[in-house]
Amino acid sequence: MTKGNTSAKRLGKKAKHKLFKPRKKKSVEEDAAIQYLQGQYHNIVPDEVKTFKDLPLSQKTLKGLKENNFLVPTDIQKQAIAFALQGKDILGAAKTGSGKTLAFLVPTLELLFCKKWTRLDGVGALVISPTRELAYQIYETLRKIGHYHDFSAGLIIGGQNLKFERKRMDQMNILICTPGRLLQHMDENPLFDCGSLQILILDEADRCLDMGFETTMNSIIEFLPPKRQTLLFSATQTKSVKDLARLSLSFPTYVAPHEQAETVTPETLQQSYIVCNIDEKLGILWSFIRNHLKQKILVFMATCKQVKYVYELFCKLRPGISLLALYGTLHQEKRERIYEEFCRKSNVVLFATDLASRGLDFPRVNWVIQYDCPEDVETYIHRAGRTARGVLGKGEGLLMLLPNEEKIVDDLRKSKIPINKILVDPSKLVSPQRKIEALLSDHTDLKQTAQRAFVNYLKSVYVMKNKEIFNIHLLDTDAYAKSLGLIVPPRIRFLQKYQRSKEMNNDIETDNANFIEKLKTNTQADESDVSDAADESDITIKSKNKQQMPSFNFHTEADSDEDDFLQVKKSNVHIEQEQVEEVKSSKKKKPLTKAAVAKKILKKKIKVNTTIKFTEDGEAIEDEKKDVKSDLAKQFVNEDVGGIDIEKAKEVLKEEDKFDKIRFRERVKAKHKEQKLKLKNKKKEEVGEKDDFGSPSESDGPDLSWLPDPDKVYKENTDSDIETNHVDRINESQSDENTSNHSENEIYHRPSKRKLIDKRGRTQDNVTPRKLKKIEDISASLSVTEAEALAMQILQAKKK
Ligand SMILES: Nc1ncnc2c1ncn2[C@@H]1O[C@H](COP(=O)(O)OP(=O)(O)OP(=O)(O)O)[C@@H](O)[C@H]1O
Numbered sequence: 001m002t003k004g005n006t007s008a009k010r011l012g013k014k015a016k017h018k019l020f021k022p023r024k025k026k027s028v029e030e031d032a033a034i035q036y037l038q039g040q041y042h043n044i045v046p047d048e049v050k051t052f053k054d055l056p057l058s059q060k061t062l063k064g065l066k067e068n069n070f071l072v073p074t075d076i077q078k079q080a081i082a083f084a085l086q087g088k089d090i091l092g093a094a095k096t097g098s099g100k101t102l103a104f105l106v107p108t109l110e111l112l113f114c115k116k117w118t119r120l121d122g123v124g125a126l127v128i129s130p131t132r133e134l135a136y137q138i139y140e141t142l143r144k145i146g147h148y149h150d151f152s153a154g155l156i157i158g159g160q161n162l163k164f165e166r167k168r169m170d171q172m173n174i175l176i177c178t179p180g181r182l183l184q185h186m187d188e189n190p191l192f193d194c195g196s197l198q199i200l201i202l203d204e205a206d207r208c209l210d211m212g213f214e215t216t217m218n219s220i221i222e223f224l225p226p227k228r229q230t231l232l233f234s235a236t237q238t239k240s241v242k243d244l245a246r247l248s249l250s251f252p253t254y255v256a257p258h259e260q261a262e263t264v265t266p267e268t269l270q271q272s273y274i275v276c277n278i279d280e281k282l283g284i285l286w287s288f289i290r291n292h293l294k295q296k297i298l299v300f301m302a303t304c305k306q307v308k309y310v311y312e313l314f315c316k317l318r319p320g321i322s323l324l325a326l327y328g329t330l331h332q333e334k335r336e337r338i339y340e341e342f343c344r345k346s347n348v349v350l351f352a353t354d355l356a357s358r359g360l361d362f363p364r365v366n367w368v369i370q371y372d373c374p375e376d377v378e379t380y381i382h383r384a385g386r387t388a389r390g391v392l393g394k395g396e397g398l399l400m401l402l403p404n405e406e407k408i409v410d411d412l413r414k415s416k417i418p419i420n421k422i423l424v425d426p427s428k429l430v431s432p433q434r435k436i437e438a439l440l441s442d443h444t445d446l447k448q449t450a451q452r453a454f455v456n457y458l459k460s461v462y463v464m465k466n467k468e469i470f471n472i473h474l475l476d477t478d479a480y481a482k483s484l485g486l487i488v489p490p491r492i493r494f495l496q497k498y499q500r501s502k503e504m505n506n507d508i509e510t511d512n513a514n515f516i517e518k519l520k521t522n523t524q525a526d527e528s529d530v531s532d533a534a535d536e537s538d539i540t541i542k543s544k545n546k547q548q549m550p551s552f553n554f555h556t557e558a559d560s561d562e563d564d565f566l567q568v569k570k571s572n573v574h575i576e577q578e579q580v581e582e583v584k585s586s587k588k589k590k591p592l593t594k595a596a597v598a599k600k601i602l603k604k605k606i607k608v609n610t611t612i613k614f615t616e617d618g619e620a621i622e623d624e625k626k627d628v629k630s631d632l633a634k635q636f637v638n639e640d641v642g643g644i645d646i647e648k649a650k651e652v653l654k655e656e657d658k659f660d661k662i663r664f665r666e667r668v669k670a671k672h673k674e675q676k677l678k679l680k681n682k683k684k685e686e687v688g689e690k691d692d693f694g695s696p697s698e699s700d701g702p703d704l705s706w707l708p709d710p711d712k713v714y715k716e717n718t719d720s721d722i723e724t725n726h727v728d729r730i731n732e733s734q735s736d737e738n739t740s741n742h743s744e745n746e747i748y749h750r751p752s753k754r755k756l757i758d759k760r761g762r763t764q765d766n767v768t769p770r771k772l773k774k775i776e777d778i779s780a781s782l783s784v785t786e787a788e789a790l791a792m793q794i795l796q797a798k799k800k
Contacts, residue, residue, distance in 0.1 A: 093237030096385020159332025
């Protein structure tokens with residue numbers, strides 16, 4: 001109401017305009033509808049709700065839901081929507097695939113609708129998701145069901161155009177984002193303002209609040225107004241008092257419709273596990289795929305490198321089904337393409353890391369294979385939950401375990417996960433071992449990927465908290481390398497390093513033993529009882545951990561939707577004794593204090609904070625003051641103050657620039673002068689040389705050296721013959737010259753180098769005085785007719 005009044009006032013005269021009349025009417029209707037809906041909120045009885053229509057929802061939302069075939073709300077939707085509409089903070093927990101997305105999107109739309117939120121009101125709702133793919137999925141669902149509302153929604157995830165996002169941030173009403181990217185906007189984008197935020201939603205809340213995102217989330221929460229509604233959703237919900245306190249949740253309503261259910265996983269999900277040796281795993285996976293060519297299969301692996309290797313290898317082995325790979329280090333566009341392709345296709349295998357384990361709603365997945373043992377029960381639940389989704393979804397899950405990993409089955413069963421052991425049928429096993437080895441010997445790239453996959457898998461095992469299940473020393477690494485096609489097992493440097501440091505630090509080991517013991521007892525307490533007390537002990541453990549390992553950088557503060565296996569993602573992960581030792585030993589080796597660095601610098605006689613300028617020839621300018629020309633620069637250099645006044649420095653540079661330009665011009669001029677002089681000298685030298693042998697300027701007449709020796713002619717020919725013969729011979733020799741073939745019968749000697757007429761018919765300029773004299777002699781000896789014939793010949797040649 002208030003908003004409506006103010007806008008009418010703001011409109012003033014224009015409000016009388018015809019066009020606005022229906023709006024007013026509409027606004028009145030809307031106000032009445034909102035009032036009615038809000039009046040119903042406290043009368044909702046979730047158990048009595050049969051369809052979405054039974055909930056007090058706006059027509060726009062109901063229409064959006066109906067169009068997308070969402071008619072009957074699921075249990076979590078009934079309860080969560082009811083409490084959220086009443087304005088309560090919610091801790092929502094429900095099985096995977098039970099429809100939690102709508103459980104928070106519907107109340108979000110209703111809240112903004114009832115507040116008559118407009119584009120100008122800015123960000124009203126913020127949905128945070130741990131992965132880009134999940135954020136994209138939520139965004140798509142919002143677009144579908146919020147189609148009839150007028151809100152603007154934005155998807156803010158890493159790997160997209162930051163500039164594009166930046167410009168539009170202030171116009172968005174509902175933002176779906178990943179933590180890293182959101183914080184980046186909060187830090188860098190002046191247009192981004194969350195001051196009027198109404199509702200904050202964390203999907204996969206336990207993941208958003210764990211150690212991987214801890215710092216990022218803390219910074220985000222600080223930025224948000226404390227007076228807001230907060231909804232947390234996950235299949236494995238956090239109840240940590242600390243987490244809730246961080247979000248300023250004091251008395252949230254816990255909505256968990258499946259809490260009393262017999263299983264925590266969907267009933268329609270059939271779960272089984274096999275136990276095999278590490279070197280059999282790849283062969284079993286290959287055989288499984290070969291035996292299920294008409295299925296949609298999702299395979300989870302521990303690291304990106306494994307996914308990359310198995311995908312590339314199987315592509316080369318051609319199993320007869322489409323293969324895809326999804327992991328964090330892929331380019332964002334590729335990730336989107338693969339995600340969509342897997343959604344679309346029906347007979348396909350997707351190899352993925354835990355990036356795809358939470359929230360993603362791939363339709364009709366038949367099989368989820370956990371190729372590597374999950375880190376914990378929660379990870380198992382989320383991975384397995386990628387199949388058997390929605391109201392009618394069915395699916396199967398297969399867990400592949402190494403003998404020492406079988407202990408996790410007890411944990412799974414304790415957590416109400418029905419899982420059965422099955423045996424592998426050896427008759428169906430086909431091992432492509434030979435082919436793999438051959439492929440690796442042919443493809444160096446593939447071999448390197450295999451090596452990386454090998455090392456990274458071992459590292460992933462090494463950093464796991466539960467050493468009873470994940471024990472690197474129990475792995476037959478040579479056999480594992482061989483199964484990957486690596487005849488020579490790669491060096492496991494990180495392990496060797498650790499062994500060495502262990503030998504050196506036996507004393508520390510005993511010191512740490514007590515600490516580790518304490519950690520283990522606390523861990524057990526944590527896992528058995530998820531109570532407030534346990535959470536508190538969790539906090540103390542973590543702080544102890546921090547004290548013990550000040551520089552163990554296992555978690556980053558960046559957008560951690562990239563799945564780095566070296567990142568501790570769980571809040572209660574305790575680093576093993578070994579790792580503590582490693583840190584200590586490495587610390588012992590390299591004590592790098594400020595004093596040590598200063599000493600090193602003193603030893604090397606490096607003058608810190610000094611600038612050395614160089615001339616163009618690379619010589620250091622010793623006295624900088626000598627080099628400056630302008631008065632301003634001289635003054636600036638003489639001022640001996642700490643730091644730099646940027647503005648003044650700019651002015652000085654401008655002044656100096658003028659002098660530099662003058663200097664540059666002078667230098668160019670000098671160079672030109674030098675070049676000219678050189679050219680002149682060179683010409684002079686050339687002229688001097690030519691003078692020795694006769695300069696072309698001295699020759700005025702043509703070279704007539706080819707003419708017949710008159711003495712010979714006079715001896716051999718009679719006067720009467722001379723006239724005709726000579727002309728003929730001239731013609732003859734000219735044609736010879738054109739063809740460059742001298743006839744053997746040629747009587748006269750004709751020097752080839754010195755020609756009277758060149759090929760284009762021009763006369764030669766270079767006639768030496770000696771030649772001139774000869775020509776004069778010849779012309780004196782010629783008769784008039786001969787001279788005439790010669791003149792004619794020259795003229796004809798000139799014309800040509
Ligand atoms: N009321 C409904 N009627 C029919 N289908 C629904 C309904 N609500 C949700 N779905 C469908 O169920 C599937 C799973 O929903 P959603 O992804 O929200 O589950 P989720 O509980 O968030 O799962 P996860 O825990 O894995 O994140 C989706 O395909 C969705 O379209």
